[in-house]
Amino acid sequence: MRTNAITFVLYIILITSVGVSPVFGQIQSSITVITDKSSYTEGELITITGEVSEIIGKEQVTIVVKSPKGNLVAIAQIQVGADKKFSTEITSGGALMKTDGTYTITVQYGTQNRSAEISFEFKGISKSIEEIVIIEDNSQIEEITSKVTDTTISVLNSDDLVKYEITNGKILNIIPDGDAKSLIIFIEALDDGTITLTVPRSVLDSTINGEDDDFFVLVDGEEVDFDEIVSLIDRTLTIEFPAGAEEIEIIGTFVIPEFGTIAAMILAVAIISIVAISAKSRLSIVPRY
Numbered sequence: 001m002r003t004n005a006i007t008f009v010l011y012i013i014l015i016t017s018v019g020v021s022p023v024f025g026q027i028q029s030s031i032t033v034i035t036d037k038s039s040y041t042e043g044e045l046i047t048i049t050g051e052v053s054e055i056i057g058k059e060q061v062t063i064v065v066k067s068p069k070g071n072l073v074a075i076a077q078i079q080v081g082a083d084k085k086f087s088t089e090i091t092s093g094g095a096l097m098k099t100d101g102t103y104t105i106t107v108q109y110g111t112q113n114r115s116a117e118i119s120f121e122f123k124g125i126s127k128s129i130e131e132i133v134i135i136e137d138n139s140q141i142e143e144i145t146s147k148v149t150d151t152t153i154s155v156l157n158s159d160d161l162v163k164y165e166i167t168n169g170k171i172l173n174i175i176p177d178g179d180a181k182s183l184i185i186f187i188e189a190l191d192d193g194t195i196t197l198t199v200p201r202s203v204l205d206s207t208i209n210g211e212d213d214d215f216f217v218l219v220d221g222e223e224v225d226f227d228e229i230v231s232l233i234d235r236t237l238t239i240e241f242p243a244g245a246e247e248i249e250i251i252g253t254f255v256i257p258e259f260g261t262i263a264a265m266i267l268a269v270a271i272i273s274i275v276a277i278s279a280k281s282r283l284s285i286v287p288r289y
Contacts, residue, residue, distance in 0.1 A: 049086070060080070062108045063088060068102055071096070096221065103119060148172070156256075163198040168192060169241065185247070187247070202256070
């Protein structure tokens with residue numbers, strides 16, 4: 001009898017242990033994501049594609065890209081197709097993707113924390129054309145900056161002014177980033193303060209299907225909350241910043257073209273310089289027979 005009892009107890013223990021053992025390989029991820037390449041250089045398109053196991057109503061996929069330091073680089077929301085697949089593209093480089101290293105893409109879908117991650121390598125930004133142009137007399141092209149008054153800022157390639165008020169700091173410059181669809185405001189923050197910017201829609205806007213959408217605001221690469229007042233012709237944002245802050249970026253869906261005229265001018269100077277140097281060195285463009 002005792003032997004039978006011991007055998008029965010051991011049998012119960014065995015059955016119980018099998019019942020609670022995890023079964024690896026049966027849990028399938030509800031979302032997958034891949035990139036077309038494992039590494040990119042400045043200006044290349046990063047193609048992000050993926051698939052979900054089931055479509056959840058009209059839920060959109062949220063894609064977040066973060067730098068090696070964990071700062072936000074890009075964010076997008078896209079609709080899942082009838083085939084359960086999604087795809088989007090971002091351009092490598094720009095104001096927020098400067099540092100070389102490993103960047104992380106996180107994809108989220110639905111309200112049940114369904115997510116997937118993938119990473120890629122960025123090889124850093126290359127030298128700008130201003131840095132590689134050789135001018136014979138070694139003169140430099142003067143950097144064109146915005147004109148900042150006590151109440152307004154001019155933005156390159158736009159006749160419309162951005163109105164502003166700032167406490168405990170001053171604005172140094174403002175430039176558009178065509179790739180990121182954003183305005184970058186360079187400031188000198190003497191203490192914790194706030195800045196209120198009235199931005200014409202012709203300069204920067206954020207819309208989806210003709211309806212206003214939220215801006216995305218970063219202070220030194222970190223997402224921050226802000227207050228906004230919207231009108232038909234402009235959008236007014238009030239943003240807080242800490243002491244020592246240097247850069248505020250407002251990301252939308254449209255920004256005026258960036259440096260189109262300047263790029264053409266620099267390219268013309270580069271061509272003239274190369275021709276002049278070639279002539280001086282007695283290099284012939286047409287081969288002699």
